[in-house]
Structure formats: C-alpha cells, structure tokens
Amino acid sequence: MIYFDNAATSFPKPLSVLREVTKCIKSYCGNPGRGAHSLSRISSEKVFTAREEIASLFGSDKPENVFFTYNDTYALNMVIKGLLQKGDHVLISDMEHNSVYRPIAVMAEKGLIEFDIFDSMCLSWGRNGEEICEGIKKLIKPNTKMLIAAHASNICSAVLPICEIGALCRSLGIIFVLDGAQSAGHIPISMERDNIDVLCAPGHKGLYGLQGSGFVILGDGIMPNPIIEGGSGVNSLDIHMPELSPERFEAGTVSVPCAIALCEGIKFVRERGMEEIHEHECTLFCRAFDMLSSFENVTIYAPMHIGSVLLFNVDSVPSERLSDMLDGCGICTRGGYHCSPLGHRTLGTPTGGAVRLSFSPFNTMRELETFYSSMKSIVRA
Amino acid sequence: MDCIASFSSQTYAIKAQRALALNSIPSRVIKLDGEKSKKGCSYGVEIPCSLLENSKIIFERSRIKARNFYRGDTEL
Numbered sequence: 001m002i003y004f005d006n007a008a009t010s011f012p013k014p015l016s017v018l019r020e021v022t023k024c025i026k027s028y029c030g031n032p033g034r035g036a037h038s039l040s041r042i043s044s045e046k047v048f049t050a051r052e053e054i055a056s057l058f059g060s061d062k063p064e065n066v067f068f069t070y071n072d073t074y075a076l077n078m079v080i081k082g083l084l085q086k087g088d089h090v091l092i093s094d095m096e097h098n099s100v101y102r103p104i105a106v107m108a109e110k111g112l113i114e115f116d117i118f119d120s121m122c123l124s125w126g127r128n129g130e131e132i133c134e135g136i137k138k139l140i141k142p143n144t145k146m147l148i149a150a151h152a153s154n155i156c157s158a159v160l161p162i163c164e165i166g167a168l169c170r171s172l173g174i175i176f177v178l179d180g181a182q183s184a185g186h187i188p189i190s191m192e193r194d195n196i197d198v199l200c201a202p203g204h205k206g207l208y209g210l211q212g213s214g215f216v217i218l219g220d221g222i223m224p225n226p227i228i229e230g231g232s233g234v235n236s237l238d239i240h241m242p243e244l245s246p247e248r249f250e251a252g253t254v255s256v257p258c259a260i261a262l263c264e265g266i267k268f269v270r271e272r273g274m275e276e277i278h279e280h281e282c283t284l285f286c287r288a289f290d291m292l293s294s295f296e297n298v299t300i301y302a303p304m305h306i307g308s309v310l311l312f313n314v315d316s317v318p319s320e321r322l323s324d325m326l327d328g329c330g331i332c333t334r335g336g337y338h339c340s341p342l343g344h345r346t347l348g349t350p351t352g353g354a355v356r357l358s359f360s361p362f363n364t365m366r367e368l369e370t371f372y373s374s375m376k377s378i379v380r381a
Numbered sequence: 382m383d384c385i386a387s388f389s390s391q392t393y394a395i396k397a398q399r400a401l402a403l404n405s406i407p408s409r410v411i412k413l414d415g416e417k418s419k420k421g422c423s424y425g426v427e428i429p430c431s432l433l434e435n436s437k438i439i440f441e442r443s444r445i446k447a448r449n450f451y452r453g454d455t456e457l
Contacts, residue, residue: 033391036424044410048395064392198450234390239423247390 002331002367006310007154007338007358009204009211014268017208017261021145024260030256033233033247036151043256050263051246057188058180058199060217067246068254069279071214072181073099073199078249079177079216080104080148082224083198088145090115091136091174093160094346095122095153098339100179104148120149122346124159126306129164136168146175151183155343155356157285157307159187166195175222181205185269186278186308197222203258206277206308206360208265213258218245225252277361281308284368291372295379301347301354310357311347314379319353322378326355329374333357384433384457386440386447387417387425393445394424400443406432418452425451 003011024046030039032047051063060066069075076099082092085108092100094117107113116139121127136147147169152159162178167174177198180189185206191199196219203213218224226241230251234242242248269277285306292298297315314322323335337344337353344350357371388394394410401408406428413423428436430452440447450457 035409041410044391045395048392048399051392064396232390234422234424237419242390244389244393246392286449 002363002370003370004357004359004363004367005332005334006360006363007356008334008358010206010208012362013208013210013261014265016268017210017264020264021210021257021261024257026327029256030149032256032259033250034231034253045258046263047254047259050259053263053266055171056199056216057269058184058217059192059194060219062220065218065220065245066360067213067216067218067249068259069200069216069249070212071204072200072202073180073214075202075214075216076148076177076179077103078227079122079139079198079200080107080146081197081227082249083175084113084146086112087143089111089141089143091139091144091147092116092120093118093120093149095120095150095155095158095340095343096148097150097154097179097181098341098344099181100148101342114356120158120160120346122153122156122302122305123348129161133164133168136165140172144172144174146177148177148179150179150181151189152187152307153302153309153340153343154304155309155338155340155354156311156347157305157309158302159183160304161215162189162194162196169197170195172191182309185265186200186274186281188274191217191219203262203265206269207262208268209262210255210258210328212255213262216249223259224249228252237327246268272361278307280361281359282306282376284309284363284365287365287368288357288371291368291375295375297379301349308359311349311354312357313349313352313354317378319355322355325378326371326374329370329378331374383427384430385411385413385417385425385427385451386433386436387413387423387449387451388445391424392420394426396443397426397440397445397447400439400445401426401428401436404435404439406436406439408436416454416456417449423448 028042030043030045051066055063056156180201184201199217203209228251232247301311
C-alpha cells in the first residue's frame with residue numbers, strides 16, 4: 001500500500017510515537033489534572049511536557065498558553081466563537097478550509113458578524129506579501145476584529161507570507177489567527193517573529209500525533225470565552241470555568257496518549273529537521289509534477305507552489321473515480337473537494353474538485369514510480 | 382516543617398515545581414485541602430520553609446504567580 005494522503009492524516013507514524021503511546025497506555029495513563037496520586041501526577045507531568053514542546057516549537061515561552069483540543073477544527077471553532085462578538089467584522093483568505101469558512105459563514109448568516117474574503121493571489125506567479133497586504137488593507141473596516149488565514153493550503157502547496165500579514169494585523173490591532181493545519185511540522189512558524197496572536201493546529205498531520213488531537217496557542221493578552229464547560233480539575237465548587245488557560249478551555253479529560261504522541265511527534269520533526277522534511281516533500285512534488293506533466297490530458301493546479309501537496313485532474317475522469325481507480329492499484333489519494341470549497345473556487349476546480357497527492361518524509365521515489373505506472377495504465381485505459 | 386505555595390491550577394503548580402527544580406530547590410506538587418481549597422480542587426507546591434524566600438524570588442523571576450503561601454495551615 002502506498003499512502004499519499006498525509007494532508008488528511010499522516011501515516012505511518014514514527015516508531016518513537018508508537019513506543020511512547022504504548023508505554024503510556026501500559027504503564028502510567030492516569031487522569032491528568034485530577035487528584036494527586038502517582039499515576040495522575042505522572043500523566044499531568046507528561047501533558048505539561050507536551051505543552052512545553054509545542055510552545056517551544058512555535059516560538060512561545062508560555063506552555064500554559066497551550067491548550068489541547070480534539071482536532072484543528074475544534075481549535076478554530078473555540079477561538080472563533082470564544083473571541084468574536086456581535087457586530088465584529090472578520091477577514092478570511094480565499095483558500096480557507098471549511099473549519100474556518102463554515103463557522104464564519106454561519107455566524108454571518110445569523111447576523112452576528114460580517115466577513116470578507118481576501119485574495120491570497122494563489123494563482124499569481126511572483127506574488128509577494130506587499131501585494132497581498134495591499135488587498136487586505138482595502139477590506140479593513142473600523143470594526144474588523146480578526147483575520148484568519150490558512151498558512152498553507154490543503155489543496156495545493158501555496159503558502160501565505162504570514163510575517164507580513166502578521167505585522168499588518170499587529171499594526172492595526174487586529175487579532176491574527178493562523179491555521180497551521182498544513183504547515184505545522186513542514187514550515188517554521190514563530191508566534192513572536194510572525195506576530196501571531198493565536199495559532200491553531202492539528203496533532204495528527206505534520207506533527208505525527210494521533211487522530212483526536214489538536215491544540216491552540218494563545219498569545220499574550222488573548223483570552224477567549226470558553227465555549228465548552230464542565231469538569232476542569234480545579235475550582236470545582238465554582239459554576240464558572242477557571243479564569244486561566246489551559247484549564248479554562250479543557251473541559252473534561254485531556255487525552256494523555258494524544259498529548260504524549262504529539263510530544264514524540266514533535267521530537268521526530270526536530271530530529272529529522274523541518275528543512276529536511278520540507279526538502280524531501282518538494283523533491284517528491286517535483287518528480288510527481290514531471291510524471292503527471294508527461295500526460296497530455298492531465299491538468300495540474302497552482303504548480304508554481306512547490307511543497308507537500310499536489311492537485312491534479314485527468315480530463316473527463318471524475319476526481320472521485322480517479323482516486324478510486326488509484327486505490328484499486330493500492331495507492332491512497334483523495335478526490336473531491338477536500339472540505340475546501342473556497343479553495344477549489346479560487347483554483348478553478350469548483351465543479352468536481354480534483355485529486356490530491358500529499359507527501360510525508362516516509363514517502364519514497366520508488367512509490368512515485370509505482371504511482372506513475374498505475375497512472376499510465378489508468379490514463380491509457 | 383514544609384511550606385506551601387498555592388496556584389490557580391495543577392498546570393501552574395507543575396510549572397512552579399519545574400522552575401524550582403532548575404534552581405535545585407526540592408518540591409512536590411500536592412492537592413490542597415481544607416481552608417487552602419475554598420473553591421474546591423486546588424493545587425500547590427510543597428517547599429522546605431527554609432527555602433521559601435528563595436522560592437518566591439524564583440517564582441517572580443519566572444513570572445509564575447502564586448495565590449498564597451502557607452506554613453502548615455497558617456496563611457503567611
């Protein structure tokens with residue numbers, strides 16, 4: 001089996017992740033932040049270490065500002081619904097995933113907020129941060145409270161110039177929320193350098209954690225209202241959630257295996273080197289691009305952006321059908337819309353979507369050769 | 382006798398313990414009881430009283446805010 005669907009969930013996971021999760025479940029998986037017996041204490045300390053690893057990887061010196069969620073979508077919803085108030089205006093990019101687009105669009109539909117979509121200039125050769133920021137400036141209103149942007153697209157390898165966008169937001173007092181779904185673990189992100197107020201990311205993609213894990217890192221002075229209430233392990237006699245992060249946002253039991261896996265996944269990224277990972281994925285992208293370009297009836301979308309994600313279609317073959325045929329050859333890809341109707345509209349594939357290849361450090365050139373052979377037989381047939 | 386620094390959550394108590402450990406001050410995270418836990422389920426760090434003043438300096442330097450300090454059951 002060849003797995004090219006790492007943008008959805010990375011697979012396989014590093015052995016170090018599997019080992020530590022097994023050890024956790026077998027030897028010390030008590031309830032963190034509840035009680036003070038030995039297993040609870042060990043679990044709490046492991047969870048804290050995971051917060052430290054996450055904070056450190058993303059340029060924050062406050063592990064307590066890291067809170068865990070079930071995935072990136074939960075993380076983004078908690079931030080969006082916990083910070084926005086009636087009458088606020090929000091800017092989102094034209095490449096947003098439904099994890100951002102849906103909550104924002106539904107809040108707007110209910111008349112709670114208004115929003116505009118800025119042009120990421122995804123299809124422009126030689127685009128730059130200055131041009132994108134000029135477009136953003138034109139959409140800013142007196143009530144613009146937040147700008148949300150997917151750092152890297154989930155349907156092509158376009159990456160936004162977040163340093164420039166962050167600086168613009170900081171200068172105007174707009175909260176900059178970065179969705180690191182496809183960039184965390186692939187591209188360096190620094191809360192401080194990039195002027196990020198809130199970073200949301202999943203654990204199970206480029207950080208090699210388990211499904212069911214995600215997190216938020218809050219910048220200084222950002223404190224959303226909790227949207228989920230329940231047991232937090234502290235101040236149990238008070239009906240309100242605690243005032244401070246992380247307990248304010250972690251109602252119910254935090255998953256220790258998920259936190260441990262994320263921690264080990266980050267260590268894997270550090271050891272392998274983010275630059276080396278990115279280079280490997282770019283090499284695979286370029287080879288796949290060459291292979292697909294050899295077919296006359298294949299369209300590759302936004303090929304000017306080289307990275308871990310490549311999107312393509314074969315003329316007159318529905319993307320789901322093509323993905324199914326590749327699955328029949330033992331190759332896992334993803335067809336359709338990838339929960340990103342905005343992005344597909346931007347790339348010009350709003351009808352039928354496309355097929356996505358997404359790579360990880362575990363993919364090889366030999367796997368691509370097998371993919372190429374399979375594509376030849378499919379396209380010729 | 383040991384002294385206790387109380388914190389807003391177990392996360393802050395662990396953060397405090399790690400800051401102390403970096404400065405070779407022995408401590409342990411405990412769940413507080415009685416008057417120290419008026420809102421229910423609170424956490425603190427047990428520290429030798431002889432090192433309490435040093436510990437306060439470390440908390441301040443590390444920007445870790447303790448809620449209260451106790452010697453036994455007496456609030457300091």
